[in-house]
Every structure is written in structure tokens, then in C-alpha cells.
Amino acid sequence: MVNPPPYKIKVVEKINLRSREERLRILKEAGYNPFYIKADDVYIDLLTDSGTAAMSDSQWAGMIETNQAYAGSRSYDSLKQAVKEVFGFDLFLIAHQGRATENVLFSTTIRRGDVIPSNTHFDTTRQNILSKGGEPVDLLVEEGYDPTSQHPFKGDVDVEKLVTLINEVGGERIPLIMMTITNNAGGGQPASMQNIKEVSRVARENRIPFFFDACRFAENAYFIKKREGGYSSKTIREIVSEMFSYVDGFTFSAKKDALVNIGGILGMRDQTLYERCKNMLIQIEGFESYGGLACRDVEAVARGLYEGVEDDYVEHYCQQVQYLGEGLKAKGIPIIEPVGGHAVYIDAKRFLPHIPQEEFPAQALVVHLYLEGGIRSLEIGSVGFAKKVEGRWVYPKLEMTRLALPRRVYTKEHLDYVIDVVAKLYEKRDKIKGFKMVYEAPSLRHFTFRMEPLEPLT
Numbered sequence: 001m002v003n004p005p006p007y008k009i010k011v012v013e014k015i016n017l018r019s020r021e022e023r024l025r026i027l028k029e030a031g032y033n034p035f036y037i038k039a040d041d042v043y044i045d046l047l048t049d050s051g052t053a054a055m056s057d058s059q060w061a062g063m064i065e066t067n068q069a070y071a072g073s074r075s076y077d078s079l080k081q082a083v084k085e086v087f088g089f090d091l092f093l094i095a096h097q098g099r100a101t102e103n104v105l106f107s108t109t110i111r112r113g114d115v116i117p118s119n120t121h122f123d124t125t126r127q128n129i130l131s132k133g134g135e136p137v138d139l140l141v142e143e144g145y146d147p148t149s150q151h152p153f154k155g156d157v158d159v160e161k162l163v164t165l166i167n168e169v170g171g172e173r174i175p176l177i178m179m180t181i182t183n184n185a186g187g188g189q190p191a192s193m194q195n196i197k198e199v200s201r202v203a204r205e206n207r208i209p210f211f212f213d214a215c216r217f218a219e220n221a222y223f224i225k226k227r228e229g230g231y232s233s234k235t236i237r238e239i240v241s242e243m244f245s246y247v248d249g250f251t252f253s254a255k256k257d258a259l260v261n262i263g264g265i266l267g268m269r270d271q272t273l274y275e276r277c278k279n280m281l282i283q284i285e286g287f288e289s290y291g292g293l294a295c296r297d298v299e300a301v302a303r304g305l306y307e308g309v310e311d312d313y314v315e316h317y318c319q320q321v322q323y324l325g326e327g328l329k330a331k332g333i334p335i336i337e338p339v340g341g342h343a344v345y346i347d348a349k350r351f352l353p354h355i356p357q358e359e360f361p362a363q364a365l366v367v368h369l370y371l372e373g374g375i376r377s378l379e380i381g382s383v384g385f386a387k388k389v390e391g392r393w394v395y396p397k398l399e400m401t402r403l404a405l406p407r408r409v410y411t412k413e414h415l416d417y418v419i420d421v422v423a424k425l426y427e428k429r430d431k432i433k434g435f436k437m438v439y440e441a442p443s444l445r446h447f448t449f450r451m452e453p454l455e456p457l458t
Helices: 020-029 057-065 074-087 098-109 123-131 159-169 193-205 217-227 236-245 271-284 295-307 311-330 361-373 412-427
Strands: 091-095 115-118 135-138 177-180 210-213 249-253 264-268 343-347 378-380 387-389 392-394 400-404 435-439 450-453
Touching (some): 020 361, 074 091, 074 295, 098 123, 159 193, 193 210, 193 236, 217 236, 217 311, 311 343, 361 378, 361 412, 361 435
Parallel strands (some): 115 177, 210 249
Antiparallel strands (some): 091 264, 249 264, 343 400, 387 392, 435 450
16 A cells, blocks of 8 residues: 655646557657657656656745856755765765766776676666776676565675676776666665675775765665664665765766756765866866756755655655555566566566567567557666677566656556556567567667567557
8 A cells, every 4th residue: 555645736737648549650650669759649657767756846946046157056055065964975066967977987987998897787877888998797696687586685786796806807997886776777676785885895995986876875775774674763864874974976867866857966085086077077067066957957956855865755655666566466467576666677578478588578568558558668678788799699687678657746546557557468468579670879779779560560
């Protein structure tokens, strides 16, 4: 059961369910790529939780109240205070979104041939590393690759593998260790406080900086509170404070847990690194007090940071995701378990076992979710994470269709609708066929690809 949300609705937006004939046409015109479907043609939009939150009256008021200035706006002072109080960092830079903070950080730290270990690097992080000549290495615990494992922290880094990697390549070739919280590419799974401390210890012993990819840090803190001994009586703010005390820096897309539509933060403790990153930021994003954003957006981020770690809000948001996951499980739908914090991930291998990965089963499910009920979702599988090695495709261990919940947007009735649509598809899953790629970019192909069905859709 989902408790009532700790807010009430103040503004509404009309949504429309296009006819099946219209949805079929829209899919064809989009090349069966959900990124090319217009938002007005989507009924329930679960493509991403990034930049899709409903902002609060306080955030909107702050956007009006602050002043707009190229330098020295009071919104920067608001953000400085929020970053200090929530994350415990004095040194930080603002950018227009998370991938820009990655670009700034990696541009100043990575040399060709460097190795950057993580639990699992997500798409833009991985590409930003590759584009600088680095090698992203995933060191997720084995339980993280088992969709049915009930391990409470399937986002943990395998510490033994990390130590082995450091010994093999040498600490001088590892400019930083990065941990994604929660682990988006692994089903939205959290990392434990114990694992964070262990990775921090290894990093300190080898004099390697330890960074968070902190997009969904509040949900990670929630799972520590619920699943790890000694934290049940602590607030989300207290757990976040401890989590960030173990790292030397972080990249952060504010479009998730700061409840805004644009913005990113790069935090660090090293003054020399800060100065280098600041110079890079000014070159490609903007001056340090606005970082490519309007000052009103900076103010919204500052206020959203506080709202994003309120216990009743985080509890409700994670309960919403849990409700969707449990509703799908009750219908027999195979999902990644336990349910994560920002999305439910359908296990496409078990949903569509007759479609091989080279025919993109998770993407086939994305297409049919829209065709069946106007639901836009995202493939996290062979489209986004397959890679060519010595001329042959190597496919990811997990083949998933992600249903990401925008924050403070949808109601229980919307989630019930999603459950019903997925259940209807599952009943006729044997009729769903695969797809073939007809256009792909050389990198990050999942944003711009075009496909065709192997058999005509009706």
C-alpha cells in the first residue's frame, strides 16, 4: 500500500491517449526510437526520471524572487549553503546537467590509457571516459547480475576485484574510483554503507580519489535506512551526510534528486583539482556562479536539494516504485528484484525468451508498451550496452526495459494503468517479435538509432 503523498496537487497538465492507429504511425515515423516520440503523443511517460519532476511552490517562488546576474547572484549563495549542509562540501561547481560535470572532471583528470573502475558506469559516464582515452571498468558484485537475487545491496562494488585491478594496472593509472548510487545500469540497485566505507578505505590506502556518481543519492540513503543494520533510526539527511563523508568528490545530475528540470553539480575536496576544473568549466559551461544555467534554475536546485532529502518525500517516492513493482510481480511479470528506488526494470530475457539479444528484446518491449497503451519507457540492454570486441558483438548480462517514475508527477491510478497494460502484453508475449537496426551512431547509439520490426506490427 502506498501512503498518501506528502503534498497536494496545485497545477495539472492534460494528457492524451492517441488511438492505436495513431500510435502505430507515430512509432514508424520515430524509427521505433522512444526519444523521437513527441511528449504530446505520450500518455504515461516513464522514459526517464531525469528532469521530469514536478517542482514545488517554493522552488517556483524562488525562481521569481532571486536576481539574475552573470556573476554574484544570491542564488549562488543559496546553493553554496545547500551543498554544504546536504553534502558537506565547500568546493563545488555548477553545470547545466550531470554529463557536463563528468566532462569537466574527466577532461582534467584522465590521461590516455587510464583505467576508471566503478560498480557500473552508466551510458554518458562511460562515453565521457572513452572520449578522453580512458577505460571504464565495471566491478559489480556477482549478485548484481542475477535478476532474481534478493541481495539487499546489488549495487555494491566487488572489493576483491577492485584490489586485484589496482595491483594489476597500478594506482598511478587510476585517476579516480567512481561508484554510481543507485546503480542505474544494474536495475537501480543501491550500494551499502559498509561497501562505501570499504571502497573508501581501499582508495585511501592506494592514494586514489574516490567519487560518487550521485544522481540518486537520496534513494540510496533510503535503502541503507531500510536494509542495513544501525540506520533505521537515522534520517535521510544524516545518512547522506555519512555517505558523502567517505568520498573525495562527486558528480551529480540535479535533474533527479534535486527535483529540478535542469542542472548539475561537481563537488570536490582538493583545492588544486577545483581550480583546474573551474578553468575548464568557464571555458565550456560558464562562470562558476552560474555554470551555464539561468540564476533562477540555480535557486531551484538549492531549494530542491533540501526537499529531495525530506524523509516523508523520499519514503513516498520509493513506495510508489515499490507499488508498481509489486503490482507487476502479482501479475507474474518478471522484474529485477528487489525493486530499486527510481524505476522498475522488467527482465526482458524472461519476458521475451524467444527473442535473442541480437534482435533487441528489451527494445521490442519498449515499442509494444507504447503501441499497447501509449506508455513510453527505455531500453537498458543490447541497444545501449552491447559493444563490439574484435569485430563481434558482446551483449550485456542484463537485458532490461526500464519504467522510470518522474518525481511528484503520477498517481496510483496511473500506476495501476501501467500494470494492466504490461499484464496484457505478457498474456500475448509470444506474438511479439524482434527488431533490426537500420541506423546507429558510432557512440551512444541508443539516443539516435532507427529500427525496423522483423515482422510488420499491427
